[in-house]
Structures are given as structure tokens and as C-alpha cells.
Amino acid sequence: MDKKPRYVKIDGILAPPSFVAEIYKDAMAFKPGRTFIDNGGVLRHFTVSEMTPMEILSELEKPRCIKTHLPFDRISFSKRCQSTSAWQDILRIASSPFFHHTRFFPIYFFSDGCFDDYFELFIKGEVDWNDYFDHLLSWYEHKDEPNILFLTYEAMKSDPRDACLKIARFLGDNYYDLLTENDEAMLKKVLEYSSVEFMKSTVNEFWKEQFSAIPSEELQMLNPVIKKYAKLMEEAEKEGHVPLGGFIRKGVVGDGKITLSKEQLDKLNERINQKTSHSDVMNLWKKS
Secondary structure, three states, X not given: OOOOOOOEEEOXXXXXXXXXXXXXXXXXXXXXXOEEEEOOOOOXXXXXXXXXXXXXXXXXXXXXXXXOOOOHHHOOOOOOOEEEEEEOOHHHXXXXXXXXXXXXXXXXXXXXXXXXXXXXXXXXXXXXXXXXXXXXXXXXXXOOOOOEEEEEHHHHHHOHHHHHXXXXXXXXXXXXXXXXXXXHHHHHHHHHHOOHHHHXXXXXXXXXHHHOOOOOHHHHHHOHHHHXXXXXXXXHHHOOOOOOOOXXXXXXXXXXXXXXXXXXXXXXXXXXXXXXXXXXXHHHHOOO
16 A cells, blocks of 8 residues: 555644644634745745744734745735745656655654655545645635745756845835845844755754654643644654654755656646646746
8 A cells, every 4th residue: 555644634624643623723713914925135024824823823923924825815914914935846846845845844754755656645635735736726816916926946946046136125115125225234144044054954953853852741731732742752652653754955946857757747637727727836946
């Protein structure tokens, strides 16, 4: 029997097994005010909506930066908040990040899973957040909303400076000015700290410390998601599941064409044609 990662289904959507239905549904109903939403300037607060209890989310000082993995039709869209929506080329997503994500976090119980099994699940939309194309198109249809900035990883990787300035300008002139004043001193720091090389040397260690061990009792008391994560980690450890690889990996563009077999590429291209025949969304990656 083919092996599958463990998920939890909430309101018809597959999510990480540590997610809690009440918090997840609160995130869908949450109506942000002066907030920056990242689907993925210097901001004081950063959190993930579907992993954070509403009492914590509501008390964050504004302006807040809130990350979400939810499709557009599952959020309470507000014209008062600024939303950046960032996406990766389907070839890269299908061949690398999602698969390695499930092997990095033991709670998926997939450290012994193989890529071929995962690829078949991905093609059928039986992975985190369901079908990639449905999720992508739900946001792409709103890309021209004045308070949505639609980005691709490939464009950001190609010209990080331009991407940072574009995001800053979108958030507000004060953020743009902050980056560009004093001979772009702040911008240079942002570019350094957001580089793949820097994150591999810092973020990976942080994520391993935070998520490869059972969270403390204190943290579990603050958040039901963390409490559930702890129980899953205990179970995963007993079954021999351990974190594999790093949260930040290669960060390169175009490796999907190398990783996927010809049969998988053909199957993926067929799926692309089926799901995007009515849209020009794939033009986003023509140059990458």
C-alpha cells in the first residue's frame, strides 16, 4: 500500500495534523483591520492566522503582519488590509518543497515516505491545502485588487532588490523611504537577512530547535495547536520519525525539470492544461 502523510481535514481542506478546527475556522472568519497579510518594511509582529488563537491574534499591536496558507475564498477579505500573495512555479512545487516539508516535520509521519508516492498525491490534490491550482487561481483572480500584491518566487529570486522595493512601496511610502534612506542601509540589511544563504545558516537552526523537539508545557498551555503538536511529536518519536533535511533548502529555480521523470513531467503538464485552460496564470513563469 502506498504511504501517505498524515493530515487533518477541516471544512473540506487538508491541513497539517497539528491544526485545530476551532482556531482554523476562526482564522477564516477573522476580519483584519490595518494589517499586512502575507500568503508565505520592518514589522513588529508576525504570526500565522490558522495556528494562532483569536485572543492572541486580536491583541497584536497594529500594524500586524499575519501569514496565511488559506485559499482566497476561505478568508474574510478586507480592503483595509494589504495582502501580498507569493507563489512558486508548479514544476518546483511538485518536485521539491512540499515533499521535503512533510519529511522535515515528524508529525506528518512521512520521514520514510518516497517522492513517487507523494507526487501522485500532489497531482490529485490530496496534500496540504488541497489542489495547488485551485488555491493558486483563487488568489490570481484577484491579483488586480489595489490592496493585493501578487508575486512569484522566481521573480523575487531573479531581482531581490526590485522585489523588496516593490513590496515596500505597496505597503506604504514610509516603508519605501525607510529602505532607501541613508544610502539604502536598511535595504542592504533586508537583502542580506532574506537571502537563502543567510536563512540556511540561521533559520534552519531555529526551526529545528522549535519543531524537532516536544514543546514545553508552558508553550502548550498558550496554544492548543502547540499542545496537539506535542502529542503528535511524542507519537512520531515512538515510531522512529525524525526531521530530515532543513526547512530552508537549495532555493534554486528550475530544478523541477531535473528532478521529475519524463512520465511525471508529462502527467504534470496534462494536469496544468486541465486546470488552467481558462486562465493565463501560467504566463507568470514563461521566462523561468
